Amino acid sequence: MLNDDRDFRRALERASAWVARYFEDVADLPVLSRSRPGEIAARLPAAMPEEGESFDALLDDFESIVLPGITHWNHPRFFAYFAITGSEPGILGELLSAALNVNAMLWRTSPAATEIEETALRWLRRALGIPERFFGVVYDTASVSGLHALAAARESLDLDIRNRGASGRDLPALRVYCTEQTHSHVEKDAILLGIGRENVVKVPTDDAFRMDPRALAQLLGEDRAAGHLPMCVAATIGTTSTTSIDPVPEIARICKEANVWLHVDAAYAGPAAIVPELACLMDGVEHADSLVVNPHKWMFVPVDLSVLYTPHEELLRRAFSLVPAYLETPESDVRNYMDYGVQLGRRFRGLKLWFVLRSYGRRRLIELLRGHVAMAQALAGWIEAEPDFEILAPHPLSVVCFRHVPPRLRNDRAALDAHNAALAERVNSTGFAFISTTRLRGATTLRVAIGNARTSERDVRETWELIAKSAHEG
Numbered sequence: 001m002l003n004d005d006r007d008f009r010r011a012l013e014r015a016s017a018w019v020a021r022y023f024e025d026v027a028d029l030p031v032l033s034r035s036r037p038g039e040i041a042a043r044l045p046a047a048m049p050e051e052g053e054s055f056d057a058l059l060d061d062f063e064s065i066v067l068p069g070i071t072h073w074n075h076p077r078f079f080a081y082f083a084i085t086g087s088e089p090g091i092l093g094e095l096l097s098a099a100l101n102v103n104a105m106l107w108r109t110s111p112a113a114t115e116i117e118e119t120a121l122r123w124l125r126r127a128l129g130i131p132e133r134f135f136g137v138v139y140d141t142a143s144v145s146g147l148h149a150l151a152a153a154r155e156s157l158d159l160d161i162r163n164r165g166a167s168g169r170d171l172p173a174l175r176v177y178c179t180e181q182t183h184s185h186v187e188k189d190a191i192l193l194g195i196g197r198e199n200v201v202k203v204p205t206d207d208a209f210r211m212d213p214r215a216l217a218q219l220l221g222e223d224r225a226a227g228h229l230p231m232c233v234a235a236t237i238g239t240t241s242t243t244s245i246d247p248v249p250e251i252a253r254i255c256k257e258a259n260v261w262l263h264v265d266a267a268y269a270g271p272a273a274i275v276p277e278l279a280c281l282m283d284g285v286e287h288a289d290s291l292v293v294n295p296h297k298w299m300f301v302p303v304d305l306s307v308l309y310t311p312h313e314e315l316l317r318r319a320f321s322l323v324p325a326y327l328e329t330p331e332s333d334v335r336n337y338m339d340y341g342v343q344l345g346r347r348f349r350g351l352k353l354w355f356v357l358r359s360y361g362r363r364r365l366i367e368l369l370r371g372h373v374a375m376a377q378a379l380a381g382w383i384e385a386e387p388d389f390e391i392l393a394p395h396p397l398s399v400v401c402f403r404h405v406p407p408r409l410r411n412d413r414a415a416l417d418a419h420n421a422a423l424a425e426r427v428n429s430t431g432f433a434f435i436s437t438t439r440l441r442g443a444t445t446l447r448v449a450i451g452n453a454r455t456s457e458r459d460v461r462e463t464w465e466l467i468a469k470s471a472h473e474g
């Protein structure tokens, strides 16, 4: 039990010592958990204890049962999906906000939570070159940020779906445009908003996996002619598989002409706009109606924290504001963040973002992100120098997509796919590094994503050497 001050202080000291040691030792742990399905659950008691247990017992089980079932996202050789960082200032922000246990639904339920969120989002907006007129709000994930953006887009159609719903009435099909490279949440959000998967139109992409603006314009025209109602174009800056960058300025022009909401998903790549030579990533964003950036992806903020920026604050509020009597407040000149989304209760996420921005500072963030891009470019160079490997997509940022093509398999697509999938598994089973795979134009692709604050070029080089060596063992 931990309800006495002395016990809690001791437990806190043990926990903080554990966290500090974890960072010292994490590089020696297997990155990908070796746990088999059900193995962790089988070691846990079937029911909760009748009497409370000591924190020492909890921490012992945390080490012996939980830790083997952890895939270490904070490991310097975690290169799968998108590498992220639960940074030291971010962890401390989480700890302190947990202690306060604030529910930041209304300004008055903790003025500091609202005002720090506003301030940190203003800092971030300026650092990324997003126009001042964009209002920001924190949600948990890009998937949920995107959902709110699409809901605001729907509200902008003035069909009064908020009140009358989208069923039991005569409405045209609302259409959303993206590409087959767009993150899957756009389709999920369309499901949830009653738009339906069939009305998510996949615009063709070019050789570099970017949306083809001419095809978009044509599809918009055809849909209008067919009586559909184009609602939103979802462009991506830094797609999930390859980090391709849709031509946002051209797409924005088309959206303006067609009077369609432009949503820009920069969940991963957005933070990189803080690097001066990458500020061009945000080209065209000034024309967006909504923009998503995930500081929990490439800005060292612990999961979760995603930001939606929009120049249409009032529209977003109109889409979601609904104030029951028990939440009315006397203040009229404050922002109540509950008005901007589905959820009422909100965590004090702004604190960890504010801590990260302050603790690193702009200069260090630029150095780290620039370093990640440089490591990815070095890796691409090593891959290119190996005759039996090929790069499968442009790599403008910190992700490289490639595969091993042994001459004997060159003309056998199925065998090449199996060979590369097996290669990834061989690398991952060593525990030394964790890489993931994707499919590009049908081909199984190895994917290395660099983004952890502790990753060094040596980590990347040794992982590449492991991949190259494992390629010849299959």
Ligand SMILES: *Cc1c(COP(=O)(O)O)cnc(C)c1O
Binding pocket: 082, 140, 141, 142, 143, 144, 183, 185, 236, 238, 239, 240, 265, 266, 267, 268, 294, 306
């Ligand atoms: C990772 C990613 C997402 C989803 O992020 P969550 O915060 O996990 O929902 C959305 N869009 C892009 C481009 C991504 O890379």
